[in-house]
Amino acid sequence: MNEDHSIVVVGESLAGVTTARELRRLGHRGSLTIVGDERHAAYNRPPLSKQVLDPELPAEASALGVENLGAAVVRDAATGLDLDRGHVRLASGEVRTFDTAVIATGASARRLAAPGQRGELVLRTLDDARRIRTLLRTATSAVVVGAGFLGMEVVSACVRRGVDVTVVDVEPPLRRLLGPYLSEVTLARARAAGVDVRVDPRGVTLLGDPVTGVRFGDGTTLTADLVVTCAGDVANTGWLAGSGLEVTSGVVIDAAGRTSRPGVHAAGDVVAVRTPRGPVRRPFWANAVRQGRVAAHGILGVPDAPAVFDDYFWTEILGGVVKIIGDLPLEGEPQVLEGSLAEGAVLSWPGRDGGSTVVAWGLKRPLPRLRALAAAATNGSA
Numbered sequence: 001m002n003e004d005h006s007i008v009v010v011g012e013s014l015a016g017v018t019t020a021r022e023l024r025r026l027g028h029r030g031s032l033t034i035v036g037d038e039r040h041a042a043y044n045r046p047p048l049s050k051q052v053l054d055p056e057l058p059a060e061a062s063a064l065g066v067e068n069l070g071a072a073v074v075r076d077a078a079t080g081l082d083l084d085r086g087h088v089r090l091a092s093g094e095v096r097t098f099d100t101a102v103i104a105t106g107a108s109a110r111r112l113a114a115p116g117q118r119g120e121l122v123l124r125t126l127d128d129a130r131r132i133r134t135l136l137r138t139a140t141s142a143v144v145v146g147a148g149f150l151g152m153e154v155v156s157a158c159v160r161r162g163v164d165v166t167v168v169d170v171e172p173p174l175r176r177l178l179g180p181y182l183s184e185v186t187l188a189r190a191r192a193a194g195v196d197v198r199v200d201p202r203g204v205t206l207l208g209d210p211v212t213g214v215r216f217g218d219g220t221t222l223t224a225d226l227v228v229t230c231a232g233d234v235a236n237t238g239w240l241a242g243s244g245l246e247v248t249s250g251v252v253i254d255a256a257g258r259t260s261r262p263g264v265h266a267a268g269d270v271v272a273v274r275t276p277r278g279p280v281r282r283p284f285w286a287n288a289v290r291q292g293r294v295a296a297h298g299i300l301g302v303p304d305a306p307a308v309f310d311d312y313f314w315t316e317i318l319g320g321v322v323k324i325i326g327d328l329p330l331e332g333e334p335q336v337l338e339g340s341l342a343e344g345a346v347l348s349w350p351g352r353d354g355g356s357t358v359v360a361w362g363l364k365r366p367l368p369r370l371r372a373l374a375a376a377a378t379n380g381s382a
Ligand SMILES: Cc1cc2nc3c(=O)[nH]c(=O)nc-3n(C[C@H](O)[C@H](O)[C@H](O)COP(=O)(O)OP(=O)(O)OC[C@H]3O[C@@H](n4cnc5c(N)ncnc54)[C@H](O)[C@@H]3O)c2cc1C
Pocket: 010, 011, 012, 013, 014, 015, 016, 035, 036, 037, 038, 044, 045, 046, 047, 048, 049, 076, 077, 078, 079, 104, 105, 106, 107, 108, 123, 124, 125, 150, 236, 239, 267, 268, 269, 270, 283, 284, 285, 286, 288, 312, 313, 314, 315, 316
């Protein structure tokens, strides 16, 4: 690719920064612009619900430095993409032209507040995490709406700080993502830690303006000092309206990171990957890194790009680190490969398509070891 070729990456976070780094590593010498709408320089989000909510640790997330990339960083929101003219419009009114564009605008927290209802707390940005950290200092009670990974991490932060916490969901904790077996294990662990776990299949609504609690499906209410919504995320695609790109639950890409229009690639939480089962979103850290690398290979025409999904995910629940490699959700009983559930274990489930999913549950094991165990389980030798 010649030195006149200009690339604009929209989204200054994990997927965007990884794409930019990989473009330079693979030899792109032309101009590179990164557009990001946050006031902070790029940072990692996983520490927000772990370290930043811990009063003993600094209220900082690790930086995703873009120094030394020879990239122009523009701190502004992209408001439109004009593919006929090859330009991105910015909120300031400025226009950035490109030969190739990369969409890496990630996702926002899904909100439950009614129109005009104020005071809903979510956890997506460094500012969100710092606000919740401050409120946790004086709170004595909390309600967390949503018992997925993020919700259970916020619950864990409350437990660590001695805050009485109730978590509510339409299903038992982590059921959708991890399946019934590990959901039961999580439920038992949460109850043993004093967490009030409530399941209401009708779902809750937020109570008060500003928000002070939740109303259950039967009309009963629960109030708390702190109410945090952790109800999933929504891809940031609104600014692409009228661009002509195919968008479903996210910007649709193929296995090479290409969108439906030539010269436009996408990566990270904003994408839905076309699969035989339809477009699939897997908004996890390792996928944002992987898809940034895939996008850079595709843009520069470098062969041997990695696979578009990296099925690795980790979380921290009630003091235990959980690492997962493979397809989700997990059905049936696992095989125990190492340790025991009471002390921490490495577990294995048969996955779809003949693969295996390996989970380290409360037992510290390095990632390469877990990948080797997953490969061995798939080959029938574990
Ligand atoms: C609190 C928290 C904890 C997490 N913990 C884990 C974990 O333990 N393990 C794990 O695997 N994953 C975890 N994740 C998920 C992981 O952080 C994401 O998958 C990852 O951040 C995705 O990166 P991204 O660059 O695609 O999107 P994002 O990180 O969402 O970044 C997108 C960026 O684009 C910006 N942007 C949006 N619209 C525009 C626009 N129009 N113009 C300019 N800029 C725009 C956004 O402000 C943002 O800076 C966690 C996420 C959160 C929020």
